[in-house]
Amino acid sequence: MNKKPWREAATLIVFARDPSKSTNYDYKILIFTRTEQTSVRSKNLSFPGGSLDISDESPSWTSFFKHHKVPTEQLKRRNEVTKPFIYDPQGSNKIEREISLRLAAIRETFEELGIALCSPASDTSKSPFSDYFHAKDCDIPFWQKQVHSSQETFMNFCDTFGVVPNIMEVYEWSVWLSPVFSLKRFETAVFVTFLDSIPPCYPESYEVQNFMWMTPEEAISAHHKKLVWVPPPLFYEIHRFINHKSIDEIAAFAKFRNGSNVPLIHPVSYYLKDCYTFVYPGDDLYPQDVSFYEHNYDSERFKDKTFEELEKDSKNLCRMKLEKFMFGIKMCCNTNDGLLPARSLTSKAKL
Numbered sequence: 001m002n003k004k005p006w007r008e009a010a011t012l013i014v015f016a017r018d019p020s021k022s023t024n025y026d027y028k029i030l031i032f033t034r035t036e037q038t039s040v041r042s043k044n045l046s047f048p049g050g051s052l053d054i055s056d057e058s059p060s061w062t063s064f065f066k067h068h069k070v071p072t073e074q075l076k077r078r079n080e081v082t083k084p085f086i087y088d089p090q091g092s093n094k095i096e097r098e099i100s101l102r103l104a105a106i107r108e109t110f111e112e113l114g115i116a117l118c119s120p121a122s123d124t125s126k127s128p129f130s131d132y133f134h135a136k137d138c139d140i141p142f143w144q145k146q147v148h149s150s151q152e153t154f155m156n157f158c159d160t161f162g163v164v165p166n167i168m169e170v171y172e173w174s175v176w177l178s179p180v181f182s183l184k185r186f187e188t189a190v191f192v193t194f195l196d197s198i199p200p201c202y203p204e205s206y207e208v209q210n211f212m213w214m215t216p217e218e219a220i221s222a223h224h225k226k227l228v229w230v231p232p233p234l235f236y237e238i239h240r241f242i243n244h245k246s247i248d249e250i251a252a253f254a255k256f257r258n259g260s261n262v263p264l265i266h267p268v269s270y271y272l273k274d275c276y277t278f279v280y281p282g283d284d285l286y287p288q289d290v291s292f293y294e295h296n297y298d299s300e301r302f303k304d305k306t307f308e309e310l311e312k313d314s315k316n317l318c319r320m321k322l323e324k325f326m327f328g329i330k331m332c333c334n335t336n337d338g339l340l341p342a343r344s345l346t347s348k349a350k351l
Contacts, residue, residue, distance in 0.1 A: 006185035010104035011049025027247035028213035048109035057094040084264040114202025118163035128255040130169035282335035283318040
């Protein structure tokens with residue numbers, strides 16, 4: 001089998017309840033800007049996450065979870081469920097991707113921002129919400145550096161403090177595959193998790209410039225004001241939550257659909273008369289036989305049309321308009337891929 005021309009990664013959208021009532025949302029989402037050493041664009045917003053590590057796939061995790069009575073069998077894929085390539089079985093010497101990808105997302109969140117999404121080994125909570133480990137005798141920044149530098153594994157951290165990664169409260173969401181023209185391509189499994197309070201963060205200095213907890217509207221507004229740059233995949237995902245103000249509603253939905261089909265989002269792009277556009281699965285303009293390995297469609301097919309002209313001629317919309325310098329972004333979506341719809345929010349004035 002030929003090696004895939006992309007790296008595999010996992011990312012985590014962390015929601016935390018915000019009781020301040022300072023906005024019409026009762027939650028905020030954890031996002032951060034990457035440093036110049038780790039980002040091709042200044043002020044580039046990210047969710048916690050990164051590449052899959054060999055330690056995430058260690059078969060030792062199987063006995064670890066079995067010892068702590070974590071019901072990992074509930075995460076095994078049902079025969080009727082469809083998932084993207086990143087979930088394909090990796091062989092007998094590696095654990096199931098349903099587990100290793102969750103571990104990667106949890107580990108990266110710890111390495112980058114010092115949030116240990118773990119619970120005491122004796123905790124058998126049935127809540128859709130996760131928890132985070134905090135103790136006076138735990139030097140989080142020290143352990144961050146140890147895990148980040150591979151001096152210690154995340155499993156060693158868990159063993160030392162008698163905690164277990166909350167993989168059962170990390171829910172499958174979507175998978176993004178970078179466009180074929182990207183210089184560095186990734187297939188990224190996206191997960192969501194929910195906290196009842198905003199935890200303390202310990203930003204890792206090499207990767208993290210600034211971190212922030214924002215509502216969906218605050219994040220989109222910051223982009224349009226050019227305070228931050230929200231890359232198209234984050235812009236798309238954040239849009240899903242624009243019209244959903246309750247963390248309990250989103251958490252209940254995520255738990256309900258966990259283990260169902262996972263959509264693969266592979267953008268294709270077109271040059272238009274007035275802008276550049278990304279088109280996503282479900283849109284009328286999305287190619288029927290798009291290749292994940294090579295550019296096999298005409299990206300200049302609509303170069304004599306404006307975005308609005310194409311919009312009027314389409315019934316099913318799931319596309320993004322990117323104007324000059326890409327700060328002017330308009331998301332148009334009336335389709336549903338089984339997740340919270342990424343409904344359109346087109347007017348900057350609304351923000």
